[in-house]
Amino acid sequence: MNLEQATLAECFEAVVTQRRSVRGFKKQVVGQALIQHVFSIAGRAPSNCNTQPWAVHVVSGGKLERLRDILPVNTMRGMTTLDYPYEPKYHGIYQERQFDAANQMYGAVGLERKDKEQRMEVFMRNYRFFGAPHVAFLFLPEHFGLREAADIGMYAQTLMLALxxxxxxxxxxxxxxxxxxxxxEVLEVDASYKLLFGISFGYEDIDDPINNTRMGRAELSETTVFHDQ
Ligand SMILES: Cc1cc2nc3c(=O)[nH]c(=O)nc-3n(C[C@H](O)[C@H](O)[C@H](O)COP(=O)(O)O)c2cc1C
Structure with a gap:
């Protein structure tokens, strides 16, 4: 593809601004050829020393349905295992942004902060993959650390933009x-591969009100300092 610079910039900005987290999917499966193509584009992401430390499992069909059955049950029973510690308490401006995001997301389905039980029900949709027909699980080999976890982040964003x-x-x-x-266990992955996160994907269900969520962003000056001299 040989696009004019201006067209390239326009396309890029359109893709970046159109990507957003979608939490309601159609059942319709994505064709294998398209899935393969998108994941091969994602592999163009940069990484430390080109190590490409991402170990990616793209799951559809029977195994995904097994996980869709198991994960909600395990969550309710408190049967969880985390490879990387999770600190749910954010502070200061980060907590404000977290609360804003939650209020927006739950607000899209008519829930307020006090509606704890219903919010939990909506949260539980995570474990049914929001109805998506495909999920990519992103693993990191165990001897890698924070630096390589950043590579997984780059891979993930490249993948989501390609999608x-x-x-x-x-x-x-x-x-x-x-x-x-x-x-x-379900995917028969060796214990030396550690799970960072997953990405549900498919076709958006535009009739699901949760997808009306449009997250804002901080002003540039809040996050970025330019040193000119
Ligand atoms: C690594 C990562 C993990 C996330 N985990 C969840 C999650 O478990 N459930 C969820 O609904 N959203 C999750 N999100 C989505 C964020 O809430 C979302 O990216 C943020 O609010 C900005 O909104 P946008 O993606 O629509 O622009 C996650 C995002 C990232 C980057």
């Missing part, structure tokens, strides 16, 4: 990282 560019929707989910052992 968007091809008319597909996605949601990255740390919540899936709470079921590392169950996911490894």
């Amino acid at each position: 968007t560019a091809h008319g597909l929707a996605s949601c990255p989910q740390t919540s899936l990282g709470f079921h590392a052992d169950a996911v490894r």
Whole structure:
């Protein structure tokens, strides 16, 4: 593809701004050829020393249905296993942003902060992959650390942008990282691969009100300092 610079910039900005976390999917499966294509594009992500430390399991069909049955039950029973520690308490501005995001997401389905039980029910949709027909689980070999985890982040964003560019929707989910052992067992993944998170993907269900969520972003000056001299 040989696009004019201006067209390239326009396409890029359109893809970046159109990507958002979608939490309601159609059952319709994505064709294998398109899935293979999108994942091969994602592999163009940069990584430390080109190590490409991502170990990716793309799950559809019977194994995904097994996980869709197991994960909600395990969550309710408190049977969770995390490979990487999770600190749910954010502070200061980060907590404000977290609360804003939660209020927006639950607000899209008519729930307020006091509606704890109903919010929990909506949260539990994470473990049914929001109805998506496909999930990518992203693992990191155990001897890698924070630096390589950043590579997985780059891979994940490249993947989600590629999905968007091809008319597909996605949601990255740390919540899936709470079921590392169950996911490894169903997918027969060796214990030396550690689960960071998963990404549900497929076609957006535009009739699901939760998908009306549109998260804002902080002003540039809040997050970025430019040193000019
Ligand atoms: C690594 C990562 C993990 C996330 N985990 C979850 C999750 O478990 N469940 C969920 O509903 N959203 C999850 N999100 C989505 C964020 O809430 C979302 O990216 C953020 O609110 C910005 O909204 P946007 O993606 O629609 O732009 C996650 C995002 C990232 C990058």
